[in-house]
Amino acid sequence: MIRILYIIFTLIMISCSDYIEQEQILDYNEYLYQGWVAFETINIENKYPKDSTNSYYYDLATDMFDVSEIALNYEFESQNLEGPYYKTYNGLGWTKLYFASEFLNPEQHFIRDSLRIESKFYFDRANQSLNSQLDNNQILSQDKCDIFSGLSYAHYYIGLNYFDFDSSLFFSENLINECPLYTFEHDELDISNIHYLRAKIYLYQDSLSNACFEINAANNCSCDIDDVDINILLDCLEQFSDQE
Numbered sequence: 430m431i432r433i434l435y436i437i438f439t440l441i442m443i444s445c446s447d448y449i450e451q452e453q454i455l456d457y458n459e460y461l462y463q464g465w466v467a468f469e470t471i472n473i474e475n476k477y478p479k480d481s482t483n484s485y486y487y488d489l490a491t492d493m494f495d496v497s498e499i500a501l502n503y504e505f506e507s508q509n510l511e512g513p514y515y516k517t518y519n520g521l522g523w524t525k526l527y528f529a530s531e532f533l534n535p536e537q538h539f540i541r542d543s544l545r546i547e548s549k550f551y552f553d554r555a556n557q558s559l560n561s562q563l564d565n566n567q568i569l570s571q572d573k574c575d576i577f578s579g580l581s582y583a584h585y586y587i588g589l590n591y592f593d594f595d596s597s598l599f600f601s602e603n604l605i606n607e608c609p610l611y612t613f614e615h616d617e618l619d620i621s622n623i624h625y626l627r628a629k630i631y632l633y634q635d636s637l638s639n640a641c642f643e644i645n646a647a648n649n650c651s652c653d654i655d656d657v658d659i660n661i662l663l664d665c666l667e668q669f670s671d672q673e
Contacts, residue, residue, distance in 0.1 A: 457504060460496045465615055469615050491525075513558070519552070525547040529544035624646040640662060
C-alpha cells in the first residue's frame with residue numbers, strides 16, 4: 430500500500446501544477462493507460478523505449494492497475510455507483526498471465542502456476558464485474574472479448590495440469606461469437622491465435638475433425654475435415670506456431 434500511495438503522489442507531483450487538479454489526476458483512466466504502456470513496452474516491439482527488465486515493467490503495470498482500482502473507488506463509491514472495475518481486473522489478469530511466461534524453467538513452475546492462478550482470479554473478477562452490469566450499454570465488445578480471451582488462455586494453461594479444457598473452449602467460443610474479427614490491442618494477438626488455441630485443445634482431446642476446422646480458420650490450411658490426415662494437421666499446427 431505504501432508503494433501504491435507513493436506512485437499516486439509521484440504522478441500528482443509530475444502532472445499537476447497546483448493542488449486543485451488532484452481530483453483530475455486521480456481519474457482511473459490515467460492509471461489504466463500507464464498500466465498498459467508498461468505492458469506494451471515489453472510486448473509490442475519498438476512502441477515504447479525499454480530501459481529496464483521485463484519484471485520491472487510487469488511490476489509497474491501491476492502497480493498502475495492496482496492504483497486504478499483505488500481511483501475507481503474514489504470516483505464511484507462516493508456516488509454509490511457501479512464503476513467499470515472490469516477494466517482494472519482485466520489489466521491485472523493479462524499482466525499476471527504474461528508475467529508467468531517469464532518463469533518457464535521447470536524449477537520455477539510454482540511461480541508460474543501461482544501467477545496463472547492469480548491471472549484466472551482477476552479475469553473471473555472482471556467477468557463478474559461485467560455480469561453485474563449487463564444493462565449497461567456503454568460496455569464495449571472489445572472489453573468483453575479481452576476478458577473472454579484472457580479467460581480462454583488462463584483456463585487453458587491451468588487445464589494442462591488436469592487435462593480439463595472445457596472452460597477454455599467455452600470462453601473462446603463466447604469470444605468468437607462476440608468478436609469474430611478480434612484483435613488484442615496490447616500485443617500481436619488476434620482471432621487466429623484463438624482458433625489455434627482451440628485446435629491444440631481438440632488435438633489433445635483427440636477430436637481431429639474439430640482440430641482441423643480450427644486450424645483452417647487460423648491460417649487457411651488445407652486440412653480435410655471429413656478425412657483428417659494427422660500429418661497434415663500437425664504440419665498446419667507447426668506452420669502457425671512458427672509464425673507466432
